[in-house]
Amino acid sequence: NAGVTQTPKFRILKIGQSMTLQCAQDMNHNYMYWYRQDPGMGLKLIYYSVGAGITDKGEVPNGYNVSRSTTEDFPLRLELAAPSQTSVYFCASSYSTVVGLETQYFGPGTRLLVL
């Protein structure tokens, strides 16, 4: 199993550009998450999905959109990039939210720089 994969690894965007961060998992996990991590800060939840076709906002959703058409894929879309979106983005997945089975497994991250 490849686990959780993310592309690209690094990207520079100009203000106002748009892009999609890709995330895929091959563990047949129902739950998928997008986090951002700013320097010196913990991870903050952007969006999450509890299954194909179902998504919901996390703590910091403004400026982002997601979709979940398949169990495997959970892309994150930035429509109008802003410098405040400069961050490292992590995708994660988990099998269940049953207590004891809720460990989230993380992808390698995408480092995004908006200039």
Added chain:
Amino acid sequence: EDKVVQSPLSLVVHEGDTVTLNCSYEVTNFRSLLWYKQEKKAPTFLFMLTSSGIEKKSGRLSSILDKKELFSILNITATQTGDSAIYLCAVVNGGSQGNLIFGKGTKLSVKP
């Protein structure tokens, strides 16, 4: 507001030292607490703790949870330079989505 607080924020030790990292939390509906190690890339899972007083152990690392006092500690004995990393504590809050609330992390540097 739900929060997870880790201390210290950074720590420098020498190889062979023992370190204790702290994590305290205030959440409305606690389910479990997780420890992750983050080196250059993705956080990697270390432990999940759901019950008070039961120590989880993996090699030189161990962790325990106190649900009455709302904190957990992560111990690393006989530290090695490879233990240098950011250690993240996260709490799973109640609800169907299994959201993780992260602390800011403790940056551990182990000097030769």
